[in-house]
Amino acid sequence: MATQRKTFPRLFLARSEPFRLVGDRVFLRPPERGDYEDWASLRARSRNFLTPWEPSWPPDALSRTSFRARIARYAEDWRIDQGYNFFIFRHDEALVGGIGLSNIRRGVAETASLGYWTGEPYARQGYMTAALPLVLDFAFERLRLHRVEAACLPTNTPSRALLLHTGFQQEGYARNYLLIDGRWQDHLLFAVLREDWRG
Numbered sequence: 001m002a003t004q005r006k007t008f009p010r011l012f013l014a015r016s017e018p019f020r021l022v023g024d025r026v027f028l029r030p031p032e033r034g035d036y037e038d039w040a041s042l043r044a045r046s047r048n049f050l051t052p053w054e055p056s057w058p059p060d061a062l063s064r065t066s067f068r069a070r071i072a073r074y075a076e077d078w079r080i081d082q083g084y085n086f087f088i089f090r091h092d093e094a095l096v097g098g099i100g101l102s103n104i105r106r107g108v109a110e111t112a113s114l115g116y117w118t119g120e121p122y123a124r125q126g127y128m129t130a131a132l133p134l135v136l137d138f139a140f141e142r143l144r145l146h147r148v149e150a151a152c153l154p155t156n157t158p159s160r161a162l163l164l165h166t167g168f169q170q171e172g173y174a175r176n177y178l179l180i181d182g183r184w185q186d187h188l189l190f191a192v193l194r195e196d197w198r199g
């Protein structure tokens with residue numbers, strides 16, 4: 001039996017207009033090939049700001065070829081209900097960062113992992129605070145997920161503040177949880193449940 005859950009990602013792919021999540025300060029849409037120049041320029045300017053908190057960048061991290069591969073992977077993830085990635089734009093169309101749900105687990109979990117980044121020139125201006133609720137609405141209302149998880153380094157004060165402020169609860173501490181900046185590093189584990197979000 002085709003459930004609503006399984007069919008709607010295909011509906012999004014069949015759209016003629018780009019899919020958008022629209023808020024007061026920002027809008028979100030899936031990355032497109034034409035975003036390459038803005039994306040590469042913003043990531044290059046933000047390299048020192050981002051790399052302590054991300055998996056190590058490979059030598060070709062900012063190449064057009066790797067961006068195209070990334071876009072193709074995102075589209076495939078979307079198609080098979082494995083992940084939903086967005087770029088974040090101001091209403092003047094400036095690209096300010098990215099946010100995404102990955103590793104979607106259906107069945108008895110109905111859970112996704114959350115990731116995000118803001119370009120350094122746009123950091124600490126409330127853009128991720130504006131973007132995250134749009135993605136959580138999408139996760140709980142459109143994807144019908146039950147739980148969204150996030151993990152951050154204990155030293156990542158902005159990320160921790162963002163999660164707590166948006167309604168996540170800290171649930172645990174995982175040793176050597178993710179390979180970040182070339183090292184297995186301990187992480188704080190956070191989650192928000194659908195019932196938390198509605199409440």
Ligand SMILES: CC(C)(COP(=O)(O)OP(=O)(O)OC[C@H]1O[C@@H](n2cnc3c(N)ncnc32)[C@H](O)[C@@H]1OP(=O)(O)O)[C@@H](O)C(=O)NCCC(=O)NCCS
Nearest residue numbers: 053117118123124125126127128129152158159161162165
């Ligand atoms: C974490 C990150 C995405 C936050 O994005 P942002 O657009 O700057 O976030 P906002 O401006 O909406 O601020 C979110 C919260 O962080 C706080 N914050 C932001 N920058 C901060 C800083 N340098 N020091 C302390 N607090 C900071 C804000 O005060 C706000 O907290 P509040 O709601 O309690 O006031 C951004 O700092 C970033 O990309 N960091 C590098 C990559 C990264 O850490 N990714 C996430 C890995 S888990």
